Amino acid sequence: MTGSISQTATLTTIASLSSSDGIDPSGVVFNAAGDLIGTGNGTGVSGSLGAIFEILTNNGTFNPTPQILVTFKGSDGQNPFGGVVVDSNGNLVGTTSQGGTSSAGTVYEVAPSATSATGYAADTTILTSFNNSITLSKNNGDLPETGLTADSKGNLFGTTNSGGASGFGEVFEITNTSGVYATTPKIIASFPGVATENPSNSLLIDSAGDIFGTTSSGSGGLISGEIYEIGAGSSSITVLATFNGTTTTINPTGAAATPNGAMVEDSKGDLFGVTTNGGTSGLGTVFELVRNGNVYASAPTILVNFNGTNGQAPKGGLLIDALGNLFGTTSAGTSGSSAQYGSVFELQNNGTSYASTPLTLASFLGGTAGFAPESSLTVDKSGDLFGTTYYGGPTDYGTVFEVTNTGFATTACYREGTMLATPSGERAVETLRAGDLVITHSGAARPILWIGHRTIDCRTHASPTDVWPVRIHVDAFGEGLPVRDLFISPDHAVFVDGVLIPARSLVNDVNVVQMPCDVVRYFHVATETHDVVLAEGLPSETLLDLDMPERFDNAPTTPLQSGWLTPYAPVITQGIRLERVRNQLFATAKQAEAVS
Numbered sequence: 001m002t003g004s005i006s007q008t009a010t011l012t013t014i015a016s017l018s019s020s021d022g023i024d025p026s027g028v029v030f031n032a033a034g035d036l037i038g039t040g041n042g043t044g045v046s047g048s049l050g051a052i053f054e055i056l057t058n059n060g061t062f063n064p065t066p067q068i069l070v071t072f073k074g075s076d077g078q079n080p081f082g083g084v085v086v087d088s089n090g091n092l093v094g095t096t097s098q099g100g101t102s103s104a105g106t107v108y109e110v111a112p113s114a115t116s117a118t119g120y121a122a123d124t125t126i127l128t129s130f131n132n133s134i135t136l137s138k139n140n141g142d143l144p145e146t147g148l149t150a151d152s153k154g155n156l157f158g159t160t161n162s163g164g165a166s167g168f169g170e171v172f173e174i175t176n177t178s179g180v181y182a183t184t185p186k187i188i189a190s191f192p193g194v195a196t197e198n199p200s201n202s203l204l205i206d207s208a209g210d211i212f213g214t215t216s217s218g219s220g221g222l223i224s225g226e227i228y229e230i231g232a233g234s235s236s237i238t239v240l241a242t243f244n245g246t247t248t249t250i251n252p253t254g255a256a257a258t259p260n261g262a263m264v265e266d267s268k269g270d271l272f273g274v275t276t277n278g279g280t281s282g283l284g285t286v287f288e289l290v291r292n293g294n295v296y297a298s299a300p301t302i303l304v305n306f307n308g309t310n311g312q313a314p315k316g317g318l319l320i321d322a323l324g325n326l327f328g329t330t331s332a333g334t335s336g337s338s339a340q341y342g343s344v345f346e347l348q349n350n351g352t353s354y355a356s357t358p359l360t361l362a363s364f365l366g367g368t369a370g371f372a373p374e375s376s377l378t379v380d381k382s383g384d385l386f387g388t389t390y391y392g393g394p395t396d397y398g399t400v401f402e403v404t405n406t407g408f409a410t411t412a413c414y415r416e417g418t419m420l421a422t423p424s425g426e427r428a429v430e431t432l433r434a435g436d437l438v439i440t441h442s443g444a445a446r447p448i449l450w451i452g453h454r455t456i457d458c459r460t461h462a463s464p465t466d467v468w469p470v471r472i473h474v475d476a477f478g479e480g481l482p483v484r485d486l487f488i489s490p491d492h493a494v495f496v497d498g499v500l501i502p503a504r505s506l507v508n509d510v511n512v513v514q515m516p517c518d519v520v521r522y523f524h525v526a527t528e529t530h531d532v533v534l535a536e537g538l539p540s541e542t543l544l545d546l547d548m549p550e551r552f553d554n555a556p557t558t559p560l561q562s563g564w565l566t567p568y569a570p571v572i573t574q575g576i577r578l579e580r581v582r583n584q585l586f587a588t589a590k591q592a593e594a595v596s
Contacts, residue, residue: 008405009403009407010403010405011344011364013401015399016064016393016395016399017053017397017398018397019397020051023040024042025053025375026040026080026081027147027376027387028400030573031092032575033119034570035054035055035057036055036057037053037069038052038083039051039080040080040398042079049079049099050071050080051069052080053066069120069122070123072099072124074099076106076123077096077100077124081145082094082146083147084147086575087154087176088578091110091112093108093110095145097145102129104130106127107128107144110123110124127174140164140172140185141160141172141187142161144160146158146159148202149203149205153176154176155175156181157171157174157211158171161198164190166191166193171203171211172188173186188230189230191237198216199214201213201262204262204264204271211231212230212240214228214263227242241299243257243300259273259274259287260275260276261273261328271291271296272289273286274316279305279306280305281306281308283305284313284330285305285306286318288301303347304347304357310357311345315375316373316374316377319385321379321466326354327345327379327385328344329344329345331372331373332372341371342363343360343363343364344406345358361406366392370391370393370401373388373401383408384402384406385402385406386402387401387403412492412502412541415469415522417429418486420533420535423437423439429523430453432525434451439534441539446531448527451526452554453522453523453552453554454553455519455553456520459519466490467490468516470487470504470506470514472511472538473485473512486536486538489503493540494506495532496539496581497581499571500532500567500569500570501581508589531568532568
C-alpha cells in the first residue's frame with residue numbers, strides 16, 4: 001500500500017495493527033536480527049493495557065502480521081508510551097507510564113529466550129516501580145511517559161513527568177553493571193517547579209556524558225517549555241533557553257512553544273528539535289540552539305515555521321544524517337487543497353545554513369494507509385526511514401511504515417590507497433575501472449560495474465565524526481585480518497562472524513580507531529549484486545544500492561544496476577553478536593601486547 005510521495009521517496013505500509021497488537025503505537029526500533037520492535041499503548045484484548053510487538057523480516061521482506069511478545073496487565077505496568085531500547089545483550093528495556101506496585105509507572109526488561117517461539121521471554125522483569133509517595137522525600141517519581149536513553153556504558157536514563165523531591169518531575173538513571181541492571185533508580189536531578197518543571201521528552205546524552213532535555217512548561221506555567229542541561233556527574237539543572245509562549249498568549253507571533261521529541265546534536269554541539277505549537281502560524285517549528293565554544297545562545301533560532309501546507313504539529317524527535325540534513329515527521333497538515341494527515345520531511349543543510357522550507361518526502365492521506373505519525377523515526381543502514389502512525393490501517397489502530405529513497409546520507413567507502421584483491425594481485429581502489437575483476441570472499445572473480453569517488457572537506461562538514469575514516473589495525477581480527485591497516489568510512493561494513501558490521505560500531509580506541517583529518521578522498525566499487533571483497537585482506541562490502549551513487553563526485557548519468565536490494569548478510573549495529581566481535585578485537589589486542 002503506497003501513499004502520496006514527493007520526488008523519488010516511496011512510502012509503504014508494511015504492517016497494520018489489529019486490536020490485539022498494541023493499538024496506537026509509539027515508534028519502532030531494530031533488533032540485531034533486523035526485525036522491528038515497537039509498543040502499543042493499549043489493546044482491545046480484555047485485561048491488557050498495552051503490548052510489545054515484533055515485525056519479523058526475512059531477507060529484507062517484512063511480515064505484515066505483527067507478533068505479540070508481551071501484553072501488559074497493570075501489575076507489571078500499563079501504557080508504554082515511550083517505546084523500547086534494544087541493549088547490547090539483546091534485551092528490550094522501556095518504561096510504562098502507569099501501573100506497577102504503586103500505579104505510578106515502571107521500568108521493565110524483556111530478555112531474549114532461545115526456547116520461546118517468539119525469541120523473547122513471555123513476561124517482563126520489572127526493574128523499577130515508581131512509587132508516587134505522598135512523602136515527597138521518599139518519592140522516586142511518577143508518570144514516566146517517555147522512552148529511555150542509553151549512554152556508552154549501557155546505563156539507562158529517563159524522566160518522570162511528575163513526582164520527585166518537589167513533585168515536578170525528575171531525571172533518573174538505571175545503572176548497568178556487567179550487563180545487569182539495578183532495581184533502584186538513581187535520581188540524577190529533581191525539577192524544582194516555578195523555574196522549571198515537567199520534563200516531557202526523551203533525553204540526549206553527548207560524548208562527555210552531559211544530559212540535555214526539554215520541559216513542557218516552566219516558571220510556574222508562565223512559559224511554554226525550556227531546554228535544560230545537566231552536566232556529567234552533576235545534579236544541577238541549567239536552563240539553556242526558554243520558549244516564550246505564555247498562558248495568556250499561547251502562540252505569540254514567531255514564538256515557539258511546547259517542545260516535543262528528543263533533540264539531536266551536530267558535530268559543533270548545536271542542538272536541534274521541534275515544537276508542536278508556536279511559530280508564525282502557531283502550527284509548530286523546527287529550532288536550533290547554537291553553541292559557540294562551551295556557550296549556548298540565549299534563545300533558540302527558528303529554522304522552520306510550519307504553516308499547514310508544509311505540515312503542522314510535529315511531535316516526534318529529529319534524525320540527523322552524515323551531511324547534517326534533518327529528518328522528521330509532522331502529525332497533520334494540508335497538501336495543496338487536499339487534506340494531509342501528517343508527513344515525513346527533510347530539512348536540507350547546504351553547508352552553512354538550513355533551508356527555510358522543509359522538503360516533503362511523503363504525505364499520509366488517511367484511511368488504510370495510516371495517518372498521524374506522532375513518534376520519532378528509525379533509520380537503517382541503507383538510509384530507509386521507519387516509523388508508526390497513531391491511527392489508520394484497516395482497523396484504525398495504527399500502522400508501521402517505511403520510506404525508501406529518502407536521500408538520508410550514510411558514508412560507506414574505502415579511503416584512497418586501499419588495496420583490493422584482484423585475479424592479477426592487489427590493486428589500489430583508485431586504479432580500478434569498470435570491467436576490472438575483483439576477488440570476492442567466496443573466491444569468485446566478479447566484474448566491477450561502476451566505481452564512485454568523492455572528496456570530503458571534513459573541516460566544513462556538519463558532522464565530521466560521520467566522515468572521518470576508521471582505521472582497523474593490522475591483525476585486529478587475527479593474523480592477516482587485515483594484512484595492513486585498513487581505512488574505511490564509518491558506515492562501511494566489514495564481514496565477520498557471518499554478519500556485516502559498520503566500522504563505527506567496532507571503534508574501541510585500541511585496534512579500531514577513528515582518525516580525524518582535514519580532507520579525505522573515498523572510493524567505492526559496485527558489482528552486480530551486493531557482495532564481499534577482500535580489502536587489505538579483510539572481507540568488506542561492495543556498494544549497496546541505497547548507498548546512493550548520486551552522492552559521489554562522479555555520479556552516474558544513467559541508472560545503475562537495480563538488483564542490489566538484499567544485503568549479502570544481515571547488518572547489525574547492536575546485540576550479542578556485535579559484543580562477541582568487539583570482545584574478539586580486545587582479545588587480539590591483548591595478545592599482540594603480550595607478544596610485544
